[in-house]
Amino acid sequence: MAPIVNGLEAEFAGAVAVVRLDADDPANAGLLQAYEVRGHPAFLMLDAPGRVVDRYFGPQTAETLRAAMQALQGN
Numbered sequence: 001m002a003p004i005v006n007g008l009e010a011e012f013a014g015a016v017a018v019v020r021l022d023a024d025d026p027a028n029a030g031l032l033q034a035y036e037v038r039g040h041p042a043f044l045m046l047d048a049p050g051r052v053v054d055r056y057f058g059p060q061t062a063e064t065l066r067a068a069m070q071a072l073q074g075n
Contacts, residue, residue, distance in 0.1 A: 002042050005063045008069060016069045045072055 009018040012056040023027045023040045035044055035052065045068050054068050 001059060004060075004065065008062065008065055011066070012073075016072050031041050043068070045069070047072065 007009060039057055043056040044052050047053050
């Protein structure tokens with residue numbers, strides 16, 4: 001998934017922020033719980049105020065994630 005996410009991060013630089021969390025790092029447990037992430041990979045799309053507008057679990061195609069990121073630009 002890293003090559004897809006890296007490419008999308010470059011494509012949407014300055015328009016959509018990409019934040020990565022290591023699910024195995026205990027320091028991230030609170031965020032994972034707060035956003036109800038129970039498996040990985042998981043992709044959450046948040047609007048500017050931080051509300052979850054979409055969730056994707058498991059491996060995703062670049063096209064799926066690109067469409068979700070494009071939708072965020074419209075928010």
